[in-house]
Amino acid sequence: MTSMLRFPRKVRLLFGREKFRDELNEEMAFHRAEAEKEFVEGGMSVEAAHYAAQRRFGNATRLKEQSDEIVGFRVETVVQDLRFAMRQMRRSPGFTLTAILILVLGMGANLAIFAFVDAALVKPLSYRDPARLVGLFESIAAGPKYCISYLDYLDWKQLNKSFDSVDMYTGWNFMLRSPQGTELTSGAHVSSGFFHTLGIVPMLGRDFRAEEDGRDAGRAVILSYASWQKRFGGRKDILGKTVTLDGVAKTIVGVMPREFHFAPVEPVQFWDTIDPASSCSKRRICHNLFGVARLKDGVTVPAALDDVTRLARQLEKQYPDSNQGQGAAVFPMTEVIVGDVAPILKTLLVGTALLLLIAGVNVANLLLVRSESRRREIALRGALGASATRIVRQFVTEGAVLVGAGSLLGVAIASLAVRILPRLMPADMLAGMPFLSEAGLSAHVAFYAAAVALFAWMLFAVVPLVRLPLRDVRGGLTDGGRTAAGVTWRRLGSSLVVLELATAMLLLAGAGLLTRSLYQLLHVETGIRADHLAMISVAGSPSTYDTDEKSIALEKEVLHRMESLPGVRSAAIATYLPLTGNGPFSDFIVEGQPVQPGDHDEATRREITPTYFATVGARMIRGRTFTEDDGLKMHVAIVNQAMAQKFFGGEDPIGRRIRYTGGTGPTLEIVGIVRDIKEGPLNDATRPAFYIPFAQDPGPFFSVVLRSSQDDASLLPMMARVMHEMDSHIAVFSQSTMETSIQQSQPAYLHRSAAWLAGGFAGMALLLGVIGLYGVIAYSVSQRTREIGVRMALGAQRSSVSGMVLREAMKLIGIGIGAGVAGSLATAGLLRPLLFRVPPWDGATLAGVALILGIAAMAASYLPAHRAASVNPVEALRAE
Amino acid sequence: MAKKNDLLPGTLDLLILTTLKRAPLHGYGIALAIKRLSDEVLTVEEGSLYPALQRLLLQGWVKAEWKMTETNRRARFYTLTAAGRKQLGVELSEFQQMIAAIGRVLQDA
Structure with a gap:
């Protein structure tokens, strides 16, 4: 008191x-x-x-x-303790450096990931009152979290009872006409209230006006800060100037603030308003918009979901042809924005926390060994009159110095990693996750670091005391080698090592699963031969190529010129290339099947030239490929296996006819079945798709794919040059080889990053765990030198001595690995969202990493066992 | 320093607190008061007095204020606090118990 x-x-x-x-x-x-x-x-x-x-x-x-x-x-005595601690550490630089390095690794990795987690999952979005922002989706046959059609949006906006405002957005690539030619730039269409709903106003100029949703749609454009700086030099007089996008002159009315970003559509250079007169906007079955809405005060997400579900039911009754079976989905905006990376970040956070645990345990173990060798020093200090408090304080001070140095360096490493890691990502992918580049040493991170440091400090201050003769001065001064305390310590040390090995096993299992999952992903059946394919996408101006004939002429000319490039074995054109996405979809009905109202089968549609399948290496199952006459004289289609399976069941689709819904357009005769080609992302299921001849629905937007007999990457610049020579106003983009494009696709990238990071952490954990085991076994051997000497003097064989040590090690390894396997089975569910075609309890992976860990651990125990076997009994006994 | 006037351990605090019971005093005044009240038998060494005063201050048993003396010099005056008064009671009864105990031992001798 x-x-x-x-x-x-x-x-x-x-x-x-x-x-x-x-x-x-x-x-x-x-x-x-x-x-x-x-x-x-x-x-x-x-x-x-x-x-x-x-x-x-x-x-x-x-x-x-x-x-x-x-x-x-007694500031003076604190300084004394500090100075003594420093001297102690300088005296054993090996121990000090190892301990600090381990701490720095553990804390650095953990803090860096925590900083990302904080930026992505903890920090609120930088919009006004972000907790009330939700993402709106329609759930349709193609997916439970799908785009909304424009007309449905108008109804939702008008009839809902839950939202202050409902707005729409969708990413769009504009063709920007400039004096240098035409280039493709990224942007987005939004409804006029979009920025208002987010609660952001342009830093320069004005927001969109309500009439720009209707009469004046698409006339105004708002610049992102980056494009204002890059394209217009940040000039203030830019307002009122025009910029030609997709062949339409638009007036610049505003510039968004520098810090504004909207991850789902980033990178955005130009924002304009949705065109209500476009063919898609007029059809309820054309789903192309994402919704963002602001909840009314006090309305919860489930309540809003009930509300929009009610609307969906209502629309279903009102428009059975288009809205049959449609539902709605509402998610907090945070989830929409960070949804993809959240499980990866969480897993990595758990992984680094485990690594930090191992690091802490390892340092604690080192301290234990060291306190053992300091028993005499402490006993001497006690004998000379140092009080127990004073000795405890000495260890508290040493712990503080250790943790202080380790945490400061750890924080430094973490802040470096936080800055460097995002730069390793492809720019476009990073633009879609802007929160990652916002990560830094926030107050949360500082608080977390302080908490970790405090915990480590307490651990490291207490651990050595377990073993110290604070009271028993006499026992400490005499050689304590044979005291029971040695056994206590060995037990404590052993438990710590078991903990380390189990944790290492857990991390290794996680990394192993992620690596296998990456392998599975990269070896997924794509239906094509991805090697030696060079690809380029082109977009001609619709005003230049305004008839089908002109587009077909363009296609023929492009193919002709591309075929004559060196090393090209075959060339083909398709509107969209494999692995670029499942859209666009077409609605159709199969002729001869009973039609109910609201029936509209959906499949991915691609326009291709006759050589396309041969060029990408797809295989025909049955029927024929297209000829040059197809599309001109007769309307035909080739379906993939998934489509044949889903819409024709067991029957043979060849010879059957399909018709686009809406009654317009010709009927298509199915002439062939092609083996499934992965049109969407690698980790998506293959969906029904059909292919029609390019000439049947030509346009000036398409991709060219070349199969080459030499280096495919070297073809890319030549392909771009060919296009520019033909027409400098054709925009050229997405130049890539198929292999690069697969490797750099988002699922592959995310999988690879997760596998690499987890592998790195697991590698460190393996190293630390094995070092810990080595320390314990080596220490145990050094403590038992006399015992071993006696055994050998009494006739024990060297092999039986080393066997004894190895058995001890094997017991620890066995328990550690067993606990680790149990742990990874128990926590398997956590990894599930990250794994592709690998069960979280994949036996082969578990067995494989257990083997690796076991071998590494046995190798680490072999050295001390060997040393035990080479003890000279005469010397060991004389050392008494 | 002569050994004869060494105080029993723990009694210095008691003496200081007692002298302060009547009126606030400065350090020199305390030493003087103890000397006078004991008919010059007990001399408080300055070497013990000031550390003891700091200890009492820390415990919150006395509080200190700078005031002017009659001779118009600045001096630190110590006053007994309520907690100090309570402590004095405790120490006094402990001391009396001890004296009584010692007395009983000496009587038997």
Whole structure:
């Protein structure tokens, strides 16, 4: 109780030290003066009185020190402890460096990932009142979280009871006409209230106006800060100027703030409004928009879901032809934005936390070994009068120095990693995850780092004390090698090592699963031969190529020129290349099958030239490929296996006819079945798709794919040049080889990053775990030297001695691996969202990593076992 | 320093608190008061007095203020606090118990 009162007073004195001393001096001077006066009054001479008073007072300095000691925190002794700690560490640089390095690794990795987690999952989105923002989707046959059609959006906007506002957005690539030619730039169409719903106003100019959703749609454009800087030099007089996008002159009305971003459609250079007159906007079955809405005050996400589901039911009854079977989905905006990376980040956070745990345990283990060798020192200090508190404080100080150095460096490494890691990502992918580049040493990270450091500090201060002879001074001074305490320590050390090995096993299993999953992903059946394929996408201006004939002429000319490039074995054109996405879809009905209202089968549609399948290496199952006459004389289609299976069941689709819904357009006769080609992302299921001749629905937007007999990458610049020579106003983009495009596709990239990071952490964990095991076994052997000497003197064979040590190690390894396997089976569910075609309890992976860990651990125990076997019994016994 | 006037351990605090019971005093005043009240038998060494005063301050049993003396010099005056008064009671009864105990031992001798 009094100590609680005393503490604040002491703290005050610590800061008012000068004042304290001055007051004490004055008080003492006063005392001496009064005493002097008394002596003089008693008849002493002034001088004699002065000396008498001084004498009686005694040593003033000593006196002051005594007062200081009572009130002070003994800053001096803290400094002493600190200096001694430093000296201790300098004396064993190997220990110090190892311990700090391990801490830095553990903390650095963990803090860096935590900073990303904080930026992505903890920090609120940088919009006004972001908790009330939700993403809206329609759930249709193609997917439960799908785009909304424009007309449905209008109904939702009008009829809902849950939202202050509902707006739409969709990513769009604009063709930008500039003096240098035409280039493809990224952008987005939004409804006019989009920025208002987010609660962001342009930094320059104005927001979209309501009439720009209707009459004036698509006339105004708002620039992103980056494109304002890059294309227009950041000039303020840019407002009112025009920019030609997709052949239409649009007026620049505003510039968004620098820090504004909207991850789902980034990178965006130009924002304009959705065209209500486009062919897609007029059809309820054309789903091309994503919704963002602001919840009314007090409305929850489930309540809003109920509301829009009710609307979906209503629309279903009202428009059975288009809306049959459609539902709705509502998610918090945070989930829409970080949904893809959230499971990866969480897994990595758990992984690095485990790594940090291993690091901490390892350092604790090192401290244990060291405290063992310091028993005598501590006992000596105790014998010379150091109090137990003072000795404990010494270890607290040493722990603080260790953790302090480790955390500072760890934070430095983490902040470096946080800055470097995002730069390793492809720019477009990073633009879609802007929160990653916003990660940094926020208050959350600092707080987390402090908490970790504090915990480590307590651990490292307490651990050595477990083993120290704080009371038993005599026992400590005599050789403690044979005391029971040695056994206690060995047990504690062994448990720590088992914990380390189990954790390492857990991390290795995770990394192994992720690696296998990456392998599975990259070896997924794509239906094509991905090697030696060079691809380029082109977009001609619709005003130049305004008839089918002109587009077909363009296609023929492009193919002709491309075929004559060096090394090209075959060339083909398709509207969209494999692995670029499942859209666009077409709705159709199979002739001869009963039609119910609302029946509209959906499949991916691709326009291709006759050589396309041969060029990409797809195989025909049955029927024929297209000829040059197809599409002109007769309308035909080739379906993939998935489509044949889904829409024709067991029947043979060849010879059957399909018709686009809506009644317009020709019927298509199916002439062939092609083996499934992966049109969407690698990790998506293959969907029904059909292919029609390019000439049947030509246009100036398409991709060219070349199969080459030499280096495919070297063809890319030549392909671009060919296009520019033909027409400088044709925009050229997405130049890539098929292999690069597969490797850099988002699922492959995410899988690879996760596998690499997890593998790195697991590697460190393996190293640390094995080092820990080595330490324990080596220590145990050094403690048992005498025992081993006795055994050998009594006739034990060297092999049986090393066998004894190895058996001890194997017991630890076995328990560790067993616990690790149990742990990874128990936590398998966590990894499930990240795994592709690998069960989270994949036996082969578990067995494989267990084997790796086992071998590494046995190798680490072999050294001490060998040393034990080479103990010289004579020397071991003489060492008594 | 002569050994004869060494105080029993723990009694210095008691003496200081007692002298402060009547009126606030400065350090020299405390020493003087103890000397006078004990008929010059007990001399408080300055070497013990000031550390003891700091200790009492820390415990919150006395509080200190700078005031002017009759001779117009600045001096630090110590005053007994409520907690100090309570502590004085405790120490006094402990001391009396001890004295009584010692007395009983000496009587038997």
